[in-house]
Each structure stands twice: as C-alpha cells, then as structure tokens.
Amino acid sequence: MMRSSDQQVLRKATPVEQGNPADDQRMFRRCLSQYGTGVAIVTTADGASRFAVTVNSFSSLSLDPPLLLWSIDRKSRSFDAFSSCEHFAVNILSSEQIELSRHFSSKITDKFADVDWAPGRFGSPLLSGCIARFECSAEARHDGGDHMILIGRVQQLERFEGMPLIFSQGQYSIPLEHPDAPGEPAAIAAEQPNTLANNVLQMIFNAHHALSEAFDEHRRAEGVSIAVARVLATVHGHPGIKVDAVAGQTYLGQRDAEDAVAELAQKSLLVHSVDGGLRLTPSGAALRESIGERWLAFQNAQLESIPPADISVLMRTLKRLIEQTTQERTATEAVSGE
Known part of the structure; x- marks a missing residue:
C-alpha cells in the first residue's frame, strides 16, 4: 500500500514531458530510455x-x-x-x-x-x-x-x-553498486586493493557519470537532454560532420543520435548542408555557448575546494592517457587497414 507521504511526492512531481505516445514516437522512446538495459x-x-x-x-x-x-x-x-x-x-x-x-x-x-x-x-x-x-x-x-x-x-x-555494458537514457554506462544497497559498505570496499572502487580507470568513469548527472539540472534549464547536448557540442566542434559519424563521436546509439539531430533541426538549431553535413544555426551556436558558460561555472564550483597542484597532476595524467589511447587506436586502425 502506498504511504501518504509517497502520494504527496507523486502528486508534487512535475513530468518533464507527457502525452499520448501515438502522437510523438520520440517522446515514447525517451520515456522508455528511463529503463536501463544491457546491450x-x-x-x-x-x-x-x-x-x-x-x-x-x-x-x-x-x-x-x-x-x-x-x-x-x-x-x-x-x-x-x-x-x-x-x-x-x-x-x-x-x-x-x-x-x-x-x-x-x-x-x-x-x-x-x-x-x-x-x-x-x-x-x-x-x-x-x-x-x-x-x-x-x-x-x-x-x-x-x-x-x-x-x-x-x-x-x-x-x-x-x-x-x-548498460544502455540507459540515451547513453552507454556501467553498473555500479548503489550506496544504499545492503552488504559491504562502499567506504570499506574502496579501501581494499584490486576492487572496482579502487581502479583508476573505473574511478574516472564514476566521476564522469556523477558530474554528468549533477550537471543535468543545468541542461534542463536550457531545455535540452544529455543526448541533445552531446550532439550540439559535437556539431559545434565538428561543423560539417555527417549524421552517421555523430553516434561515434557522442557515444550514443545510432537511433538516439538521429533523434537528437531531428529534435535540433525541428527547433531550427541545426541545419543539413547540401552535402549532408550538419551545422549549427546562429540560435544553435548561442545555445551551445550558453551551455558552455553554465559548464564552466559548474566546473569552477566543483573544483573550488581542490588544491591547484592536485588539479595539475590530474590534468597531466588524463592528457597522457588520452594521448596514449589515441596513439594505440591509430596504430591499430593503420594495421587493420593494410
């Protein structure tokens, strides 16, 4: 039986969108994407x-x-x-x-x-x-x-x-132990060697997802979803990019990337060039700039309590990881292309 407090929360909650799925298939997909699945x-x-x-x-x-x-x-x-x-x-x-x-x-x-x-x-x-x-x-x-x-x-x-591998809310993710789940406390598990929480790359993934979730309220304030924001940023950074390449750049599924492109085009924030490339309209560029300003302010607030020396070490480490991974991937593609 639902408690009265639960009923109050349910009544106060305001849906991001609602309606008949027969009238809007993309809205139906977005609602379905709230249910995470494997791949x-x-x-x-x-x-x-x-x-x-x-x-x-x-x-x-x-x-x-x-x-x-x-x-x-x-x-x-x-x-x-x-x-x-x-x-x-x-x-x-x-x-x-x-x-x-x-x-x-x-x-x-x-x-x-x-x-x-x-x-x-x-x-x-x-x-x-x-x-x-x-x-x-x-x-x-x-x-x-x-x-x-x-x-x-x-x-x-x-x-x-x-x-x-998990797919949820239009993006790939990984399963993590919920902090309220019964069993070994997360703090204790984090102190043990060779555990998931003590894995450097895993912690990078965790930080990315945590920050992305925390920034979501800023995306909603601009009226965009995670998928739309990613496509917006990708087209801004790669003007002329084709639709098929957007999914790879954004780590979205092909269908979710296409839906985000369609939504941006419908709102006149993005246009298709004659050659099939994508470019932002002045309104799209302005929206991207506004989101960028929100992200910069959000980033500064998150890093405010971290010493500059620690941030510098982190930046150097991440830069090396990116360079190393890029070099290895380029070498692999070169060999496979022979």
Missing part, C-alpha cells in the same frame, strides 16, 4: 552469409524450459534472415565493448570482416570478449507491431567474468 548482439548464419543486429530488447522468459526473447525492427536489413532462421546466438556485451556495439549498429556491409568471432555449435557467430553467450533454436515468432518478437530455446550457453 546484446544477436547473430545468425545462412550458409556462407552471416547476419547480426545490436539490440537492447533482450530478456529472459522461462527457466523451464530455458527460453529467452528479443525483438527485431521490421525495417532492419537483417529482418528476412532472422524471420526465417532456425538458430541464432545472443552475445551479451561487456563494459569494454562499446566500439563493438557501435560497429554492429553501423551500415557497414560486412560487419564480421574485422571482428574476432567463431561459429557456434549451430553455425551462428559467437563474438569474442562477451560476458555471456546463448546459442538458441528458434522456438516461436510473434507479431510485435513494427517489430517481430523472437523466442529462443537455449541449447548451449557460456558465462565469462566481466562487467556488463
């Missing part, structure tokens, strides 16, 4: 041909028999393959596989050419580095509006150590 790549094969789609519609269905389900957009280029396949595999991505998620969400013709994979027991490609893999026989298919729902009977599975 999976579903694969299948038909002779020498291989197919794959990146999904976050994956869900367990039954333990006895072992069933799972997911759905595919009827407009997907791989729809015909999955609507008739006898087997498929679900590859659950780890927190280190954002690039793989983006790769299989792209419009690349042969998505398996530069990816480490091996055929599974029934021929469906199994991707390396995943934290779980399910090989399934197609148990049933059901109509799901503009999607088709596929139910698979799990015939073989594998589980590996690792942290799952």
Whole structure:
C-alpha cells in the first residue's frame, strides 16, 4: 500500500514531458530510455552469409524450459534472415565493448570482416570478449507491431567474468553498486586493493557519470537532454560532420543520435548542408555557448575546494592517457587497414 507521504511526492512531481505516445514516437522512446538495459548482439548464419543486429530488447522468459526473447525492427536489413532462421546466438556485451556495439549498429556491409568471432555449435557467430553467450533454436515468432518478437530455446550457453555494458537514457554506462544497497559498505570496499572502487580507470568513469548527472539540472534549464547536448557540442566542434559519424563521436546509439539531430533541426538549431553535413544555426551556436558558460561555472564550483597542484597532476595524467589511447587506436586502425 502506498504511504501518504509517497502520494504527496507523486502528486508534487512535475513530468518533464507527457502525452499520448501515438502522437510523438520520440517522446515514447525517451520515456522508455528511463529503463536501463544491457546491450546484446544477436547473430545468425545462412550458409556462407552471416547476419547480426545490436539490440537492447533482450530478456529472459522461462527457466523451464530455458527460453529467452528479443525483438527485431521490421525495417532492419537483417529482418528476412532472422524471420526465417532456425538458430541464432545472443552475445551479451561487456563494459569494454562499446566500439563493438557501435560497429554492429553501423551500415557497414560486412560487419564480421574485422571482428574476432567463431561459429557456434549451430553455425551462428559467437563474438569474442562477451560476458555471456546463448546459442538458441528458434522456438516461436510473434507479431510485435513494427517489430517481430523472437523466442529462443537455449541449447548451449557460456558465462565469462566481466562487467556488463548498460544502455540507459540515451547513453552507454556501467553498473555500479548503489550506496544504499545492503552488504559491504562502499567506504570499506574502496579501501581494499584490486576492487572496482579502487581502479583508476573505473574511478574516472564514476566521476564522469556523477558530474554528468549533477550537471543535468543545468541542461534542463536550457531545455535540452544529455543526448541533445552531446550532439550540439559535437556539431559545434565538428561543423560539417555527417549524421552517421555523430553516434561515434557522442557515444550514443545510432537511433538516439538521429533523434537528437531531428529534435535540433525541428527547433531550427541545426541545419543539413547540401552535402549532408550538419551545422549549427546562429540560435544553435548561442545555445551551445550558453551551455558552455553554465559548464564552466559548474566546473569552477566543483573544483573550488581542490588544491591547484592536485588539479595539475590530474590534468597531466588524463592528457597522457588520452594521448596514449589515441596513439594505440591509430596504430591499430593503420594495421587493420593494410
């Protein structure tokens, strides 16, 4: 039973947006994005041909028999393959596989050419580095509006150590222990060596997400979401960038990046050039500048109590990490392109 105090909170809460989803599909998507999910790549094969789609519609269905389900957009280029396949595999991505998620969400013709994979027991490609893999026989298919729902009977599975990749509110993230969760206090865990909280790179991720969440009230004051703010900043920094490249620059899913671009265009904050490139309008540039000023003030407030010497060390460390990672990535791309 709901307590009276809970009822008061519910009545006082003001929704960011509301309405009939049939009138605004993008609003429907944004509301659905409040429910965080994992990220999976579903694969299948038909002779020498291989197919794959990146999904976050994956869900367990039954333990006895072992069933799972997911759905595919009827407009997907791989729809015909999955609507008739006898087997498929679900590859659950780890927190280190954002690039793989983006790769299989792209419009690349042969998505398996530069990816480490091996055929599974029934021929469906199994991707390396995943934290779980399910090989399934197609148990049933059901109509799901503009999607088709596929139910698979799990015939073989594998589980590996690792942290799952999460997609929520239009961005990739990682799971973190809630401070109010029962169990070992976070402060104690942080003092132990080799724990998640004591991992330098993990702490960088944690700081990024914490600061982004804290800055969200400033974005809302400007009338933009995280996704829209990221696209705004990316187009400002890369005038002429194409829509397909925006998702990679912003670490958003392709669909969320396209939705953010459409929203900015609808508000006359962004325009498409003749060559397909994106550029901010004067109003868009002014909004970007206003958000930038808010961010600068927010940053100064957050760093006010930290000694300048500590900030200097942090900046040098982060700069080296960025340079090192960029060099390694450039070298890898050069080798793969030979």
